[in-house]
Amino acid sequence: MKIVIIGNGIAGNQVAFTLRGQRPDLHICIISAEGVPEYDPCSLPYFLGGEAEKKDIFRKTPEDYIRHNIELVLNNRVVSIDPEAGTVTTDKGLEIGYDKLVLAHGGSLFIPPIEGINNPGVFSCKQLSETEKLHAHKGSRAVVIGSGAIGIEVAEALKKKGYEVYVIEVLNWILPALFDEPTGQRLGEALREYGIHVCTGEKVLRIKGAHGVTGVTTDKREIDCDTVVVATGVVPGTALAKTAGIETSRGIQVNLRMETSVPGIYACGDCVETIDACTGETAMFQLKHNAIEQGRIVAENILGKDKNYQGAHAFARAHFFSTHAATFGKTIRGTECLLGKTEVIEKENGKNYLRVILLDGRVIGGQAIGKYADIIGLLISAMWKKEDINLMKHNWKTLSRTRNPGKFPMIRLGHIFGFGV
């Protein structure tokens, strides 16, 4: 049986190496649009900031593929799929046949329709080749468009390289998809303290300059700069799936076994639309741990083990200079369409801040800054266990005396919430 995997990212490699671990006889082929072995996109900002060396961002070496007998077709972008004939065609005219196909080509950077976005002084930090260009670029003033996790990490990296950095966010607080307004405002303040200019509620209208950036015009001000970094999010690559007649909406549609609407074609990673593990609604979390889990599920199902995917969950951290923050699950903004009673527990202690979001007493999300972030893992396990926090508070007297080790994370949590006093 020949397995063809499109995309040499985290998800694609997880599929390939899980399959190889269980079946030494399969013919596995990975087609990649890039020319390097698997690397970790999460570590690119650290490479940019000089905290990590280039060799450390790779998860695999070329020898790993040879040793595990995985065929690697590099520098070939797949342009169409023919499910009838069972072949894929690349932009170099290569035609590769398959028995089972895995779509793990991920997403591409969302390029906002701004005047001058194709200027050579505009960079991104999604792919290694782009990041290397930015790494080699010499400048002194940078504008980062978008304040997602990548945007903030790039801003920190550029600041460490000695740039004067502006972060421009169209919404009213930074990291809007991951954090709620109170947390986002606090993080924005922290960023400002480190000397990064944070402009929220502002829209970039124009990037000026003919051969290189000379400035950026927003709806509130003019900023002189020589570098622009676009970090406005990732859109799933659905165009390729459409050539095979696979159903797509925001991302590629898959069933619980990660199989697409065309039998024999699976999808995983940033390009799929999955369900939220906690609430069961349709969701997209383009995060590394989900890609790994989905890759595993695809591999198991190709081997005929019939495993169901439990759903994705959000977990992200914002780490800049000496500020540490973490978030998981839903934000209060994300719960607006959910039935049930939502509550918010807030704790503040100097610069440390904790915000827990409850739906009918159960933890469905949380955000923390500083000291509280260290224990956010306990809240994540409370989310998985579907512990009722209000019931826990009610039973605190007996619960706190239990010697059942399974309850200990909850006891620690109770102490943090202050049920003991």
Next chain:
Amino acid sequence: MEIRREQLKIDLEKCTACHRCTLACAMKHHGSIDPRLSRIKILEFREQGLNMPVVCMACADAPCMNVCPMNARKRTANGSVVTDDEVCIGCRACVYICPVASPAENPYTGRTMTCDMCEDDESGPWCVKACGSQGALTVCRNDTLVTEAARRQALRFKRMCF
């Protein structure tokens, strides 16, 4: 699922929070008795009379290995999950995702550290030796911890019902 070859068995009833294990751990790994350098932490809840040693459980499907942006969390031959000091950048993702909040941050380097069961010492983990006759910490090999837990549970069930 892979069963961890060596595990620490923690008996809470016997722990008195004397912190000898913390000192031994810091001494073993960093050559100083700074308790902040210990990979085992003891939480004390005085009102409940509960002392809770927290140590890396080396989960079978360890979430920290999935979320680390630098892929610095690695599984060693004896089943422990440790941080690769060369690669870690101190982003603390492993601290946040950990269901028992066990990774500790080295205050001097900013990198995280977890229990490696003192794998380079053939006489066994130092914390177990330091605990000594107190017996709150013991080493279980292969799946004996699971068997012991099952037996203990069975005993409790029998006492309850018969």
